Amino acid sequence: MSADLAAVLLWNALAAVDSLVLVGVDPSVLLPLQGGLGAAGNLVFGVLTWVLEQWYWLMDWVYYVTRLEMLNPRYRFMHRAILVGLCIGVMAPLIGTFLVHRQLALIGDALAHTAFAGVAVGLFLNAVIDLGVSPYLTAVVVAMIAALFIELISEVTDAYNDVSMAIVLSTGFALGTTLISLNAGGLAVGVNQYLFGNLATVSPTSAAILLVLFAVIVGTVVLTRNQLLYVTFDETAAAVSGIPVNWYNRITVMLTAMVVVGAMQIMGVILVAAMLVVPVAGATQVSRSFSESLVVSVVLAELAVLLGIAFAFYGGVTAGGIIVLVAVGIYVCTVALGKIQTLRGERVTPDMGTIETDSADAGAKAGDD
Amino acid sequence: MSSSETDSGRPTDTNDQPSGATDRDGRSGDRVVDVEDVTFGYTATPVVEDVSLTVEAGEYVAIVGPNGSGKSTLMQLLLGLLEPDSGTARLFGEPAGRFDDGERIGYVAQNADTGKEMPITVREVVKMGRFPHIGFGRVTGDDRTFTAALRETPVSTVRGVLDAVFGRLTPSDWAAVDDALETVGMTAFADRRITQLSGGQRQRAFIARALAGEADLLVLDEPTVGVDAESVDAFYDLLAALNAEGITIVLIEHDLGAVVEHADRVVCLNRELYFDGPTEEFVESDALARAFGTEARLLTGESE
Numbered sequence: 001m002s003a004d005l006a007a008v009l010l011w012n013a014l015a016a017v018d019s020l021v022l023v024g025v026d027p028s029v030l031l032p033l034q035g036g037l038g039a040a041g042n043l044v045f046g047v048l049t050w051v052l053e054q055w056y057w058l059m060d061w062v063y064y065v066t067r068l069e070m071l072n073p074r075y076r077f078m079h080r081a082i083l084v085g086l087c088i089g090v091m092a093p094l095i096g097t098f099l100v101h102r103q104l105a106l107i108g109d110a111l112a113h114t115a116f117a118g119v120a121v122g123l124f125l126n127a128v129i130d131l132g133v134s135p136y137l138t139a140v141v142v143a144m145i146a147a148l149f150i151e152l153i154s155e156v157t158d159a160y161n162d163v164s165m166a167i168v169l170s171t172g173f174a175l176g177t178t179l180i181s182l183n184a185g186g187l188a189v190g191v192n193q194y195l196f197g198n199l200a201t202v203s204p205t206s207a208a209i210l211l212v213l214f215a216v217i218v219g220t221v222v223l224t225r226n227q228l229l230y231v232t233f234d235e236t237a238a239a240v241s242g243i244p245v246n247w248y249n250r251i252t253v254m255l256t257a258m259v260v261v262g263a264m265q266i267m268g269v270i271l272v273a274a275m276l277v278v279p280v281a282g283a284t285q286v287s288r289s290f291s292e293s294l295v296v297s298v299v300l301a302e303l304a305v306l307l308g309i310a311f312a313f314y315g316g317v318t319a320g321g322i323i324v325l326v327a328v329g330i331y332v333c334t335v336a337l338g339k340i341q342t343l344r345g346e347r348v349t350p351d352m353g354t355i356e357t358d359s360a361d362a363g364a365k366a367g368d369d
Numbered sequence: 370m371s372s373s374e375t376d377s378g379r380p381t382d383t384n385d386q387p388s389g390a391t392d393r394d395g396r397s398g399d400r401v402v403d404v405e406d407v408t409f410g411y412t413a414t415p416v417v418e419d420v421s422l423t424v425e426a427g428e429y430v431a432i433v434g435p436n437g438s439g440k441s442t443l444m445q446l447l448l449g450l451l452e453p454d455s456g457t458a459r460l461f462g463e464p465a466g467r468f469d470d471g472e473r474i475g476y477v478a479q480n481a482d483t484g485k486e487m488p489i490t491v492r493e494v495v496k497m498g499r500f501p502h503i504g505f506g507r508v509t510g511d512d513r514t515f516t517a518a519l520r521e522t523p524v525s526t527v528r529g530v531l532d533a534v535f536g537r538l539t540p541s542d543w544a545a546v547d548d549a550l551e552t553v554g555m556t557a558f559a560d561r562r563i564t565q566l567s568g569g570q571r572q573r574a575f576i577a578r579a580l581a582g583e584a585d586l587l588v589l590d591e592p593t594v595g596v597d598a599e600s601v602d603a604f605y606d607l608l609a610a611l612n613a614e615g616i617t618i619v620l621i622e623h624d625l626g627a628v629v630e631h632a633d634r635v636v637c638l639n640r641e642l643y644f645d646g647p648t649e650e651f652v653e654s655d656a657l658a659r660a661f662g663t664e665a666r667l668l669t670g671e672s673e
Binding site for chain 2: 101222223224226227229230232233234237241242243284287288289290291292293
């Protein structure tokens with residue numbers, strides 16, 4: 001029953017977005033709108049371009065020290081790919097940690113497929129009405145709408161369920177393929193880079209979009225990490241302690257949508273969810289505390305991304321695939337390491353303290369002031 | 370169930386039991402929980418019907434009832450996690466649904482609910498109890514307005530704002546965490562991963578979280594499910610000690626033996642209220658047999 005509801009809601013939502021885009025938008029209306037936003041956008045873009053320039057300079061410098069062919073100044077796209085990869089390596093496990101421990105590992109996959117629908121919408125609009133927006137921007141919008149719908153469905157039906165997730169996933173992908181086939185002339189060629197990711201097609205614009213997403217995601221997590229942790233660990237106790245659980249759930253899924261779109265550029269739609277899950281799963285094996293697991297998952301993800309990009313460059317293979325393979329390899333190592341850790345750790349067991357009624361006094365007194 | 374005829378006669382004589390307790394000190398300011406004529410159902414059939422219950426500060430109340438009797442639902446109603454279909458639920462004198470003084474309540478769930486494979490240490494769990502205290506409330510917590518505070522002690526005010534924005538714990542927060550760990554005897558386990566603990570140790574950690582939050586009211590939902598017998602005794606000793614310190618305890622429990630042994634007051638529930646009064650009277654009354662029906666032998670038989 002909830003599955004039906006989910007399907008209906010989602011279909012209506014996507015259909016509404018779609019018809020809005022198809023019917024309601026007239027290029028002459030949109031162009032001044034873009035112009036208005038353009039002033040603010042130009043300023044932000046200017047700053048981001050400056051950041052990119054500094055990054056190129058840094059990479060050039062690293063090249064002259066290390067003489068790595070991968071970093072040769074002739075390959076500007078590699079510099080951008082490494083920057084994007086490093087950002088993904090931070091934000092994906094950061095959000096993934098809050099998803100994996102709530103058994104929501106698959107939500108990233110579902111959102112990636114709706115992001116693909118967003119890409120298709122963007123390509124379609126560009127082809128039909130010559131809108132000229134980056135497909136990544138439409139992907140962000142569509143994925144975030146889908147994320148909100150998943151969350152609202154789960155609030156209505158009182159549970160995240162894999163059925164509604166599966167419906168969102170397939171609806172997104174179906175919508176994407178339909179839109180693309182509608183306009184098959186020349187479009188299908190460009191789709192591969194969104195499906196599988198590509199190092200060479202990371203344009204300065206998409207790198208700039210990613211930097212914005214990165215700032216938003218990391219900033220939000222830094223500011224709300226306590227609440228996110230409490231909601232992740234024990235939703236009921238968090239609600240009792242006065243945290244608006246639904247709002248934090250909405251924030252989490254929206255951030256997930258942003259991460260997915262950001263990481264899509266080099267990971268591709270199909271593999272992007274792996275970055276949310278695999279490094280986190282590895283970190284869970286070897287860390288003891290939550291903060292440790294956050295740091296370890298970021299380190300593992302960065303390792304996977306950098307090694308993967310290097311293999312992709314020198315081996316001439318698809319970056320997304322090799323990054324995931326490296327990440328899984330690292331995960332296998334951490335499982336082994338975790339087993340060794342527990343074997344060694346079991347030898348020492350601290351004595352459990354007795355419950356001290358006296359110190360209950362002290363606790364209560366400390367509580368009073 | 371066949372109990373519907375007996376129910377209709379019963380509530381009148383169960384209701385004069387709590388009135389004795391509330392009249393003792395009738396100030397409503399001390400009333401921690403005040404549930405009045407609450408009815409709630411997930412579907413058209415009510416799970417909880419016409420239940421009235423008040424808990425005064427410092428009481429040790431156990432809510433008992435057979436499985437599916439609406440104990441947990443009643444708990445969610447009185448915590449404001451559910452809105453009653455009719456009737457009112459108040460916490461510390463405020464409507465429970467809008468109650469936002471979260472640090473006054475400590476909540477300990479069933480062990481099964483929190484047995485996730487999450488890497489998190491005992492100290493990090495206890496730390497969560499301090500989260501409701503972090504915020505702008507403490508910057509302007511005293512009588513001063515924010516601008517006045519900024520003028521008089523600019524440095525500490527700005528630091529307070531930064532702490533609130535970034536959610537950092539102050540040294541006094543950490544002191545409260547350490548005190549709470551010490552109280553439950555878990556200091557040696559502070560840096561252990563919570564998944565490595567036994568059921569009893571884990572529940573102690575959750576009690577410590579409530580203590581770190583300086584809760585006035587401790588609500589426990591079948592806290593000893595899946596905890597070994599030895600730890601259960603220690604656990605109830607801890608609750609008794611905390612109650613002696615003045616913390617109000619509302620315990621939802623299906624283990625009647627433990628309830629009879631430890632709680633001061635028993636509320637017996639099976640959709641409707643069957644009994645509400647001192648534990649000794651509960652043991653002598655026939656409320657148990659009526660509420661539990663054939664399950665009543667649990668008290669003597671202890672067969673689970």
